[in-house]
Amino acid sequence: MAPLDQILGRRTGAILLALAVAFPLGADWLGQGFYVDLAARIMIFALAATSLNLVMGFGGMVCFGHAAFLGIGAYTVAILMDAGVDAAWIAWPAATAAAALAAWLIGVVSLRTRGVYFIMITLAFAQMLYYVFVSLNAYGGDDGMPLPTRSVLPFGLDASSDLTFYYVVLAILAVAMWLMQRLVNARFGRALQAIRENETRMEAIGYPVFRIKLAAFVIAGGAAGLAGALIANQAGMVSPGLMYWTQSGSLMIMVILGGVGYLYGGVVGAALLLVAEEYLSGLTLYWQLPLGILLLAAVLYARNGALSLAARWRHG
Amino acid sequence: MSTVIESALNGVQFGLMLFLLAAGLTLVFGIMDMINLAHGSLYMFGAYLTAALVEPTGSFLLAMLVALLATAAIGMLLETTVLRTLYQRDHLSQVLAPFALILIGNEVVRMIWGPQPRRLALPELFSGPVDLGAGIQYPSYRLLVIGVGLAVALLLYLVVARTRVGMWVRAGASNREMATVMGVDIRRLFTLVFGLGALLCAVAGALLGPLLSVQVGMGESILILAFVVVVIGGIGSIRGALAGSLMVGMVDTVGRTLVPDALGTVFSPAVASNLGPTLASILIYVLMAAVLFWKPQGLFPARG
Numbered sequence: 003m004a005p006l007d008q009i010l011g012r013r014t015g016a017i018l019l020a021l022a023v024a025f026p027l028g029a030d031w032l033g034q035g036f037y038v039d040l041a042a043r044i045m046i047f048a049l050a051a052t053s054l055n056l057v058m059g060f061g062g063m064v065c066f067g068h069a070a071f072l073g074i075g076a077y078t079v080a081i082l083m084d085a086g087v088d089a090a091w092i093a094w095p096a097a098t099a100a101a102a103l104a105a106w107l108i109g110v111v112s113l114r115t116r117g118v119y120f121i122m123i124t125l126a127f128a129q130m131l132y133y134v135f136v137s138l139n140a141y142g143g144d145d146g147m148p149l150p151t152r153s154v155l156p157f158g159l160d161a162s163s164d165l166t167f168y169y170v171v172l173a174i175l176a177v178a179m180w181l182m183q184r185l186v187n188a189r190f191g192r193a194l195q196a197i198r199e200n201e202t203r204m205e206a207i208g209y210p211v212f213r214i215k216l217a218a219f220v221i222a223g224g225a226a227g228l229a230g231a232l233i234a235n236q237a238g239m240v241s242p243g244l245m246y247w248t249q250s251g252s253l254m255i256m257v258i259l260g261g262v263g264y265l266y267g268g269v270v271g272a273a274l275l276l277v278a279e280e281y282l283s284g285l286t287l288y289w290q291l292p293l294g295i296l297l298l299a300a301v302l303y304a305r306n307g308a309l310s311l312a313a314r315w316r317h318g
Numbered sequence: 319m320s321t322v323i324e325s326a327l328n329g330v331q332f333g334l335m336l337f338l339l340a341a342g343l344t345l346v347f348g349i350m351d352m353i354n355l356a357h358g359s360l361y362m363f364g365a366y367l368t369a370a371l372v373e374p375t376g377s378f379l380l381a382m383l384v385a386l387l388a389t390a391a392i393g394m395l396l397e398t399t400v401l402r403t404l405y406q407r408d409h410l411s412q413v414l415a416p417f418a419l420i421l422i423g424n425e426v427v428r429m430i431w432g433p434q435p436r437r438l439a440l441p442e443l444f445s446g447p448v449d450l451g452a453g454i455q456y457p458s459y460r461l462l463v464i465g466v467g468l469a470v471a472l473l474l475y476l477v478v479a480r481t482r483v484g485m486w487v488r489a490g491a492s493n494r495e496m497a498t499v500m501g502v503d504i505r506r507l508f509t510l511v512f513g514l515g516a517l518l519c520a521v522a523g524a525l526l527g528p529l530l531s532v533q534v535g536m537g538e539s540i541l542i543l544a545f546v547v548v549v550i551g552g553i554g555s556i557r558g559a560l561a562g563s564l565m566v567g568m569v570d571t572v573g574r575t576l577v578p579d580a581l582g583t584v585f586s587p588a589v590a591s592n593l594g595p596t597l598a599s600i601l602i603y604v605l606m607a608a609v610l611f612w613k614p615q616g617l618f619p620a621r622g
Contacts, residue, residue, distance in 0.1 A: 064409065111607070115614055118353065118409070122549045123610050126603040129542065133603075137596035247542055251355075251417060258414045288429055294421030301415045302403065 022172055026165050039236075042168045044276045045175045046232045051256040051268030052182060053225035058254070059263030060186050061218045062198030066121045067108070067128025068253050071101040071223040073135065073245030075230025080240040081141060083149055090153035090161065094231045101227020102220050104131075109219040113212060128250055135242040146241025153235055161235065171232055175269075178225060183265055185221070194218050259300060261307030270308050320454045325575040326568070331460050333567020334467025338522035339540065340547040340559040341474055342515025348491035348554020350405055350508055356396070356416035357519060357544065358537025359423035364389045364520025365527040365536065366427055369438040378441035382524040386517050393516025397509050405508075424534050435533035463525050470521060471560060478556050487511060491554035543570070546606045552616025561617060566602055573598020 022041075029037040054068045075097035082093045112123045136144050152161040161167050185191050193214050197204045205211045234240045243249065252275070260271025278296060282289035304311050339361060346354050364385050371381035396419070404412050444459040478484035486507050489497035498504050530536065547566050551558025578594030585593070609617065 058410075111611065115610055118347075118553070119549070119610055119614055121353075121409070122545065123607055125542070126546070126606045126610075130600050130603045130607075133596050133599040136599075137593060248538065251413075254410075255414060255417060258410050262410060288425050290421040291425035291429070294418040294425065297418035297421070298400065298415060301411050301418065302400075 026168055038164050038168050040280060042171045042236060044273050045171045046229050047272040048269040049175050049178055050226050050229035051253055051272045053222040054253050055257045055268040056222045057219055058257055061194050061215060064121050065124045066250050067124035068226055069245050069249035070128035070131045071105055071226035072230040074101045074104050075227030076234035076240040076244055079231045079234045080149055088154050090155045093153050097231035098224045098228045102224030105220045105223020109216045113215050125247060128245055132242050132245040146239055148239040259307055261309030264309040267307055267309055323454055325571050329568040329571035331464045332571055333564040335522045335526050336544055336547055336567055337471060337560050337563035338518045339544040340563050341556055342518045343544050344548045344554055344559045345511050346515050347548060349511055352412050354416055356419040358541030359420050360389055360393055360516045360519040361523040362537040364523030365532045366431055368524040368527055369436045369532050385524055386520045389520035390513045390517040394509050394513040397512035428534050435531040438527035438532050440528045546602060550606055550609045550616060552618040555618040558616055558618030569601050570598055573601055
């Protein structure tokens with residue numbers, strides 16, 4: 003089990019942040035501006051996977067429909083832009099709020115079930131939303147719709163520049179990780195983890211178990227919605243595919259790959275999966291074969307993700 | 319009237335095929351407590367193998383039989399090499415491993431047979447329609463599929479309800495530890511059940527091949543429906559799987575054909591033809607959510 007109080011050492015944290023800040027300059031210098039785009043994508047998915055890790059790793063609720071919140075966030079941005087609202091300071095919080103509201107509605111019903119049934123009911127809700135958006139012909143239906151521009155950032159920042167966008171995403175991810183670290187080590191986070199370990203006992207002690215789980219679910223949904231808003235901006239389009247169950251599956255894979263219940267599990271997992279995909283797809287047309295074999299090896303030999311390997315190595 | 323009967327028959331036909339997938343899934347789920355996402359890949363293998371063997375063997379039946387045995391062998395091989403090591407793990411590692419197997423399976427199929435969908439021709443004998451009376455012409459192949467589906471369901475019921483192996487299977491589904499203590503060789507049973515599940519997948523794949531297209535990814539789209547069936551019916555219950563598949567098959571088919579007609583009387587045809595399939599797809603999940611909400615153990619819970 004992952005220890006509490008997971009923070010990067012102050013020095014490691016500072017070095018990593020400095021590397022992330024310097025990365026675009028280095029990539030630019032090497033003439034590989036393309037990698038800035040990839041890095042931004044990794045950070046966005048890191049945010050989404052981290053939000054899933056909050057429910058799945060810290061709350062013990064295996065949500066198989068997390069992509070729904072991603073999609074709601076993305077579509078909120080697209081629909082607002084279609085209506086003429088392209089300011090990021092309106093659209094992005096709106097995306098977060100819409101996804102959080104959806105998470106609240108889905109959570110109120112789903113959290114009455116446990117285990118496998120919870121997995122299936124969250125999947126069911128995500129699939130329902132997927133089909134709703136497939137049928138919305140006004141917003142592109144099955145094919146999705148392109149965004150005319152990226153959201154307009156405040157303070158005169160230009161989001162259409164990949165470099166600016168990278169730093170905006172980096173800032174959001176850094177703040178989100180800091181908040182997440184505060185959250186899981188706060189009274190609320192401790193209670194959430196205690197519920198994961200023994201729900202009956204927490205109920206008996208008098209904790210409002212249902213409300214705590216629902217709150218975690220809503221926070222995670224909102225964060226995933228924000229990630230969705232960023233994805234829509236980065237890809238320049240939205241489509242129902244963002245909510246399909248395979249997308250929920252790949253978010254789960256990221257968390258499992260990085261380490262379930264490790265603070266940085268989502269970040270590490272998103273980086274591992276997306277870099278592996280990118281590298282292998284450049285290598286061969288049949289890149290899913292080596293990726294599958296790598297994943298299989300990861301399940302069989304790294305029992306709780308990459309970070310558990312690191313922890314085992316550190317503690318001998 | 320004739321369209322109602324026709325779409326009801328189509329619903330039964332699709333439901334029975336879903337049952338073949340769901341039966342294997344619910345047994346693996348109930349007995350081994352494992353969510354086997356790779357079940358859809360076995361279905362795909364069954365369809366591809368049949369399609370590939372029709373030409374060299376020159377007979378649909380022969381091709382199908384060979385494909386069934388081959389798929390069952392692949393399933394048992396997977397169980398003994400990879401999945402066996404995962405039974406003791408939590409559900410999360412059990413999700414990741416089959417996910418990896420899906421990727422591998424899809425890519426292997428793409429490497430061997432190429433990315434284009436393959437056409438699987440109807441068997442010569444069953445290519446024409448049959449007159450059901452009252453002016454209803456129904457494709458004879460679909461009737462064949464219904465017949466085979468019913469026969470397999472009956473056979474499966476007899477095996478599970480009346481034989482010693484079936485008794486072990488039921489014992490394993492209702493209480494695994496107790497079954498082990500009472501002397502059931504659970505390891506061999508697992509391999510056997512997995513092989514049986516793979517075989518049933520291949521039957522569905524081969525039979526649906528000529529009706530749907532044989533292509534990479536065909537497993538994933540039907541897999542989720544099969545899971546819905548399993549959850550509606552109750553995990554580990556064959557009876558529940560049958561009831562669930564017929565319900566889902568009906569809702570899906572009737573929603574696709576009758577709802578647009580009904581909506582057409584209210585809305586414009588364009589809106590109706592677009593809304594119908596969506597409504598059908600959504601209804602299936604609404605059905606599942608409702609069942610889970612009121613009967614969290616499914617309609618026919620296997621565990622007492």
